[in-house]
Amino acid sequence: xxxxxxxxxxxxxxxxxxxxxxxxxxxxxxxxxxxxxxxxxxxxxxxxxxxxxxxxxxxxxxxxxxxxxxxxxxxxxxxxxxxxxxxxxxxxxxxxxxxxxxxxxxxxxxxxxxxxxxxxxxxxxxxxxxxxxxxxxxxxxxxxxxxxxx
Numbered sequence: 580x581x582x583x584x585x586x587x588x589x590x591x592x593x594x595x596x597x598x599x600x601x602x603x604x605x606x607x608x609x610x611x612x613x614x615x616x617x618x619x620x621x622x623x624x625x626x627x628x629x630x631x632x633x634x635x636x637x638x639x640x641x642x643x644x645x646x647x648x649x650x651x652x653x654x655x656x657x658x659x660x661x662x663x664x665x666x667x668x669x670x671x672x673x674x675x676x677x678x679x680x681x682x683x684x685x686x687x688x689x690x691x692x693x694x695x696x697x698x699x700x701x702x703x704x705x706x707x708x709x710x711x712x713x714x715x716x717x718x719x720x721x722x723x724x725x726x727x728x729x
Contacts, residue, residue: 580722581715583708588693588726589615592651595691595724597643599654599678601671601700603662604638606631610662611699616653620646623653639673643681652687654678658696666700671707675714675723682721691724 584591592598600612606628608617617624623644630636642655656674659665678690696702708725715723 580718581712581725582722583725583727585727585729587728588612588691589619591691591724591726595651595689596687597652597654597678597682597690599656599690599692599695601658601666601674601695602627602642602655603659603665604631604636604657605661607662612693616655620644620653622646623655627655638667639670639677641674641677641681643685652681652685654681654690654692656692656695659700662699664699664701666696666702668696668702668706668710671696671702672710672714675711678723679714679718679721687721689722689724691726694725694727 600616627642630642636642636657638657638660640657644653658670658674694704696707697704711723
């Protein structure tokens, strides 16, 4: 299932089994919502940075991290290779598919994300929304909620 709500992802994060965001492959979470993820999940950031440095994550892949204290999965979606307005629609589609597969294999019933790729990444929300809707709308066992800033 797929839905869009207004608000702040972190105000709603306790409602989701997983929260996700877009990342680059440079091992940097230096701007936008990624900074909040880096500060909230420092161990996840270190794991992601190491995975990037050692080439264990490729464009379009997912770097999932389970945060034991919060009981929450964090989905780092490799939607762009480098920092800046370099997000890619095909990579958004690949990471969406990987989120769904991981969720189904790990009992994740709800995922919350921002409008991945549409801020600093430079993508257009209507096209990104179409991608997420096409992947998640037909599915009944996992709900993807995009939390859109007001």
